[in-house]
Amino acid sequence: MLFRAGSAARAYNVAKNQAAFTEANCHAENCAGSQSDRKGPAPVAMDILQVAKRAKVSTATVSRVLNGFPGVREATVARVRRAVAEMNYVPNPNARSLRVGRTRMFGLIISDINNPFFPELVDAFEALASAEKIEVLFTHTNYDPRRLHNCIRRMIERSVDAIAVMTSEVDEQALQDATKAGVPVVLMNQRKLAAKYPNVPVEYAAGFREALDHLLALGHRDIGFIAGPETLNSAVGRKEAFKTALRSHGLHVRTEWIATGDMRVEGGRTAMEKLLACNPRPTAVIASNDLMAVGALQAAHAAHVSVPKHLSIIGFDDIPIAAMVHPPLSTIRHPRREVAARAFACLQLSLQGVKVDANPPLQPHLVIRNSTAPPLGVKRARSGKHQVTS
Amino acid sequence: MLFRAGSAARAYNVAKNQAAFTEANCHAENCAGSQSDRKGPAPVAMDILQVAKRAKVSTATVSRVLNGFPGVREATVARVRRAVAEMNYVPNPNARSLRVGRTRMFGLIISDINNPFFPELVDAFEALASAEKIEVLFTHTNYDPRRLHNCIRRMIERSVDAIAVMTSEVDEQALQDATKAGVPVVLMNQRKLAAKYPNVPVEYAAGFREALDHLLALGHRDIGFIAGPETLNSAVGRKEAFKTALRSHGLHVRTEWIATGDMRVEGGRTAMEKLLACNPRPTAVIASNDLMAVGALQAAHAAHVSVPKHLSIIGFDDIPIAAMVHPPLSTIRHPRREVAARAFACLQLSLQGVKVDANPPLQPHLVIRNSTAPPLGVKRARSGKHQVTS
DNA sequence: AGAGCAATTGTAAAGGATTACATCGCTGTC
DNA sequence: GACAGCGATGTAATCCTTTACAATTGCTCT
8 A cells, every 4th residue: 555645644644643642641543444434334324315215205305304404295104203303413513514605603702711700691592502403613802912823813713603713802814713603703893893893882871870979879979980991992981870870970080089900809909908098088099990999809808998888889790709708798790691592692693684783782781789878977078069950 | 697506595595694683884886896905905715835836846846935844945935935935925724734633723611711720721721722723612611511511512613622621610421522532532520520621620628738837836726617508519529638638637527617608709708708707716827729718818807807817718720800809818829820821731642642641730839918917916726636646 | 187386305506614635837857 | 758756736525405496286266
């Protein structure tokens, strides 16, 4: 037998990959032997043709039955069904996709799976897909908008039917690849691109309004904020929403009570240290995400400021951790399950040639736990002018 | 034009799906029109044939270049490469998989993506796959071993090349489907099935040994344990490992100091309440996972038992939350990134016809944070006989 | 009974890549 | 100068479904 170019290349790959595996205690077997083992003794491939033969019909009829086309006689359907069951035949998805041009796979791109914000979103998306017998291919950009390019390209190469880009930052360039390939896309909360691409908006302001209602009802007037970096547009959006809510409640914005963190625990801690150093101090602080709220909690604790007795803290997102820290964190819940559902629905519509232009925004809601309480004593609103503007 | 059966069926599906979408503000367009829009004005499909023509070679040569087969003249390679780039051609993965029989997709099945234990594992697995240009299809069983069946079947239907079953509970029946279909599988820490299937074991005992070393060094002798339910074999394994470690350090097992929880925060809290009610109390408690350790922390706090001053607590897993609670939790880190890497490597080997029988077990290690300290005062070992057995 | 028509079923052509095998030029040797 | 041998490339079969179109069947109606 000739040693052919093809086999040579394959052999090379095998060797390379084996070398990569160093730790396990393993041994190579006769490669050809074990391969034929895996294929089994099956002399005939398990075709639609085999099924057809068994049911004594043509492949076309089998296909029709399997795809639920009307116009096949009852009795024939039954015969085919039985043959399929007996041989437990599953159609080859590649052949099918090749012919039909659809894969029944959706891409899901998130920023970072280690960010506790995302699992619920992924979970919700996957549940919906699963119900529709759609498979989910997923990756993350690790917050790098440039990596989005790669992610999208990979998905297009796999010819997914549609892509949900659920990252906080989006590089428009990357989206064009998808458009060029004719793959529908949906974004999460990207107002700037909403005109060009379907988008699922979240109205941060609604959440902050509820949070402020709650704090004001408790008697707070001096409210600080822990913002995220200006480079993240979700963070900017949240800060603006906070300010707007503040004003619409007739309080004015004190810039010294706005500290900035990195959206992580560490950043929340240092931001809170700054706020604690203010004189006068705010009596309540809202953080633009829960991780920073947790950091804030730690800083307060370190400074022997008791939460919620001396200071109220509200987070944003309602990640699982929020309920686990001490005290359990009151927080504005980001409706990410609903976001996932909307995104999924959008994609399905896009695939049907329906154009989705204006999604009504989803509303975050306050979840009250134990990190909020009335301010100490009878605290006069020292600074807030308290004029009711709106 | 005849109204054919096929189109009728499709129309039905479209209608059904549209009805499912209720909330978004959307309007249907001329369906046929928008579909042809999506396909674009492209009169010729973007084949390998087009590339071949452009490069003035045959499709075979293009394929050879693309797959890095040796024996193509330098100049030809360049010409093909250029043509590919100019037309930015990407091969159709379905056609390729159809022909080759491999999809370069791995399945990854976990218990629950909302469980903070898993994201890192998924992340690690995905990173490795991505580096090998393998795509990951993933789903979760939601702790229901019966759902594993469905998960595996779905993956087989998608003809993934291999499946990593990273759930704590495994239904052997389900695995047989994979075996029957010739799809390699790898399990996580399933000793019982290790003989039949490749398995990545984790040696819990090593972690507990380190934890006990640490506690003993601090002066603790009275050590309690929060176990998981007997129905979970990972929980049973951890309890056994704890007992073994205790004995090998010459301490004896006091059953009243072993409480059982549900592996969640709530269960940890109630378990700890029981331990706190003991007289005498243990001076240190190890929980079989971090979530229960967090619950334990809460219970201690509620009972005004200060951690680590009055009580030391050690968790297991090292989920992100462990570092965020107060005090930051000392915990035994489950090497899940390494597990993912091992699993991935195993699958690749299996695909190459290499049989992996005995994977050396991975070792968890103690991560010391702030939930452990010496016991209060000069605490005599009231109960532990302290005979050095081993 | 036979025409006409609808309901079923069959035949065979895509769909896009990989690859066994054939072919074509060369070079080097006898 | 013929031919073996080798390197580079081309031809065409193949992977498995779906589906347009053709063919057949079965029924109704006159």
